[in-house]
Amino acid sequence: MTKREFLDKLKKALVNDLSGSVIQENVNYYNDYITEEVRKGRRESDVIEELGDPWAIAKNIITSEEMKGNTQESYDSYEPGRRRENSYEQDYGSESGYRGAHVFGLDTWWKKLVLILGIIGIVVLVVAVVGGIISLLAPIFVPLLIVCLIIKLINGRRR
CATH class of the missing domain: 1.20.5 (Single alpha-helices involved in coiled-coils or other helix-helix interfaces)
Incomplete structure (x- = not known):
């Protein structure tokens, strides 16, 4: 699968559940990630294979956005060479429990x-x-x- 195919499948999987800005943000994140890894010398197909199924990634993104109430940014700004930290405390608070309300x-x-x-x-x-x-x-x-x-x-x- 090529980068374009991966990003198209990801976008298609997100389109019914998220707003356009959140979709674009996530597509840009994965586009930048793949580009940066290829720039480091890795093969595009290896990076995409390592990422896995775009539909599974989309499911995780949608679940994450539902938990956040779609009010927070879905990813920190992408910085090449930096891995995303676990943002449990940012999303849920370290002592106070979950700060948002889930709307059905x-x-x-x-x-x-x-x-x-x-x-x-x-x-x-x-x-x-x-x-x-x-x-x-x-x-x-x-x-x-x-x-x-x-x-x-x-x-x-x-x-």
Whole structure:
């Protein structure tokens, strides 16, 4: 796979879940990384193979952005020769715990499916409750209704 193919697949994997600026930032990061490694003498194909599947990378980026609430930068500025440090303390705080709030969004297919199944479940529950109430009251109201109709028919014939 070439650098262009890798970056195109990465961009395609990110396009439905992230904003354009976050996508461009991540594509630029990997473009710069591959370029710098090739400049150091490594083969482009080896660098891309080492990075792995762009779809798996995209999944990690999307998960990271969801945890951040899409409010923070997704990567520190790229500096050649410097490896990215673990930014756990930056993202979560060392003592105070997670500082952001996660907002539930319908941004993936499985979340939409869960919502649809939940709505169907509520509709089925309402129908079951209403049907249960009707089945409990029917033995009382049906005979009462028949008696009322008979009385009305009898009173109608007397006039």
